[in-house]
Amino acid sequence: MTDPHSAPSGAVPVVRISGVDKTFTRGDSILTKALEAIDLDVNLGEFISFIGPSGCGKSTLLRIVGDLTSPTSGTVTVNGKTAERARRDRDYGMVFQAPVLFDWRTVEDNVKLPLEILGQDAATRTKRAREMLELVELGDFLKHHPYQLSGGMQQRVAIARALAFQPSILLMDEPFGALDEMTRERMNGEVLRIWQQTGTTILFVTHSIPEAVFLSSRVVVMSARPGRIAKVIDIDLPRPRNEDSRETRRYFELVTEVREVLRAGGGSLDDAATVDAGGSLERALAEGPIG
Amino acid sequence: MSAGLMGRPTANGPAIVRLARAGRRSIGEYVPALVVLVGGFLLLEYGLAAVHIESFLLPRPTAVAAAIADNWSTGRFALVPSALATLEEAVIGLVVGTIAGVTVAFASARWGTARGFLLPIAIGANAIPIIAFAPLFNNWFGLLNPLAKALMAAVLVFFPVVANVTRGLVQVEPGALELMRSYAASEWTILRKVRIPNALPYFFTAMKIATTLSLIGAIVGEYFGGSSSVLGRIIVQSASALKFDVTWAAILFGAAIGIVFYAIVALAERLVIPWAAVLRGDG
Numbered sequence: 166m167t168d169p170h171s172a173p174s175g176a177v178p179v180v181r182i183s184g185v186d187k188t189f190t191r192g193d194s195i196l197t198k199a200l201e202a203i204d205l206d207v208n209l210g211e212f213i214s215f216i217g218p219s220g221c222g223k224s225t226l227l228r229i230v231g232d233l234t235s236p237t238s239g240t241v242t243v244n245g246k247t248a249e250r251a252r253r254d255r256d257y258g259m260v261f262q263a264p265v266l267f268d269w270r271t272v273e274d275n276v277k278l279p280l281e282i283l284g285q286d287a288a289t290r291t292k293r294a295r296e297m298l299e300l301v302e303l304g305d306f307l308k309h310h311p312y313q314l315s316g317g318m319q320q321r322v323a324i325a326r327a328l329a330f331q332p333s334i335l336l337m338d339e340p341f342g343a344l345d346e347m348t349r350e351r352m353n354g355e356v357l358r359i360w361q362q363t364g365t366t367i368l369f370v371t372h373s374i375p376e377a378v379f380l381s382s383r384v385v386v387m388s389a390r391p392g393r394i395a396k397v398i399d400i401d402l403p404r405p406r407n408e409d410s411r412e413t414r415r416y417f418e419l420v421t422e423v424r425e426v427l428r429a430g431g432g433s434l435d436d437a438a439t440v441d442a443g444g445s446l447e448r449a450l451a452e453g454p455i456g
Numbered sequence: 457m458s459a460g461l462m463g464r465p466t467a468n469g470p471a472i473v474r475l476a477r478a479g480r481r482s483i484g485e486y487v488p489a490l491v492v493l494v495g496g497f498l499l500l501e502y503g504l505a506a507v508h509i510e511s512f513l514l515p516r517p518t519a520v521a522a523a524i525a526d527n528w529s530t531g532r533f534a535l536v537p538s539a540l541a542t543l544e545e546a547v548i549g550l551v552v553g554t555i556a557g558v559t560v561a562f563a564s565a566r567w568g569t570a571r572g573f574l575l576p577i578a579i580g581a582n583a584i585p586i587i588a589f590a591p592l593f594n595n596w597f598g599l600l601n602p603l604a605k606a607l608m609a610a611v612l613v614f615f616p617v618v619a620n621v622t623r624g625l626v627q628v629e630p631g632a633l634e635l636m637r638s639y640a641a642s643e644w645t646i647l648r649k650v651r652i653p654n655a656l657p658y659f660f661t662a663m664k665i666a667t668t669l670s671l672i673g674a675i676v677g678e679y680f681g682g683s684s685s686v687l688g689r690i691i692v693q694s695a696s697a698l699k700f701d702v703t704w705a706a707i708l709f710g711a712a713i714g715i716v717f718y719a720i721v722a723l724a725e726r727l728v729i730p731w732a733a734v735l736r737g738d739g
Contacts, residue, residue, distance in 0.1 A: 231638060233634055233637060233638070252637070252638065252640055253640045254640075255639060255640060257638055258638075259634070259635065259638040261631050261634070261635075263629075263631050265629065265631040265632055265634075265635050267632070267649075267650070267653065268731045268732075268735060269653045269656075269729065269731050269732075278639075278649065279639050281649070282636075282639045282641050282645055282649070283639075310731050310734075312731070312734065312735055
């Protein structure tokens, strides 16, 4: 069986990142060199994870690809277009660490939101939203409100919403970072199943090594200060993967390999655990004062 | 991985049951408040005489009730027509103040520069005892003009509405704005789909303050003169005529209007934004 999700040589790059630098400044003084000389091609249908210690700029890189912030220098090409053009063409679905659901909307209406903005008709919206909620196994919760759901369920609604308008690329920024280990593993299974069903290209930021190895076709290991790509590791675990894949020898070897590259890069796991604070700092610096 | 392996979560999990329970409020919860109210009346009726408090200082509830009956709609202190006149001033003030406040809030939310100078003024003005301007309003618009009182009410209503609604429109979760940006949504779409729904709870909070303020504005405006068939004039004139039972009767009318105002806003809030009440935990 051929695996459509592996990265064959000569494949079409969906995302091409070349020479990207990102420097956060305040006035004339440089605060942080978040990213330096990032080059990466992401191929069609790939599942690619970014992992690294706090301050390695992995979230920033994802935000640059998604045109939520712009690089200081270098270029990002998405489906042959600029990142901004791709965003305006709605090529991206995004899932953040917080589900960002609207409490005034039911679960179904939250999933319909992007479809409303795209101007789809009511019948299509309903059909599509229900399909997506079935996909994340929340078909029984259409009329519930977000506050009636657990954190894991909310995040599944956010995934359903991101998939609703069939974006060619899904950008996920530590989507399961706030969930407990059990829920996280369950969500990993779900996301893998969805990826296999939809064939969407996924860029996934995480600070969990097992998560990165279990999910990805390639893991991009990054080092901090300045944020650089330390190594890109091919994950040749056979597919389809399931809970048993987590207990194979090859899985442990790959987890060890990622860990060793992380350690060599100066980033300890403890450091990685503080990544939430780092991410929000990056965000604050990127956005500047609100106003 | 088999999707069914983990099992579907059921729709009647504990969190939902808890919410359903919170959504209902039994009559029993109102009993303590009723007991205190009735007890208070009984204490006033029988306790005051026992401790020799003169009736002109604090009239008995039955005396106030009699005053209400005697002055219902006729005589020098006709309560119902006066209350209606005051109500009209308060409602005009409430409507004008709210419309103006919401308009300014939208402008200041839309344009950062406008917000830069409007919001500090609105917040500052909130701290000023605006009611102190009441005699000036009477002077500007004419002592006998009910508009002077209505505008006093409107000014009082205006500032908390501006401050609250602006906050509701502006203080949107940053993630929500990023999400809308990822959809390449226009400012207009963001306003309709995010900012306005986000501002609704703030608006209702403002309205709860504003209804009370509109009554205060109208009644205090009346204290400084004008038509005598309004609650404020009845309060002033009956008190100076030592007819305190009538004074209390007029105050009760004002209180009743205030409570009805508040109840209408609270009911509207329940109907328009039921989710907000649940989130506050008092659904």
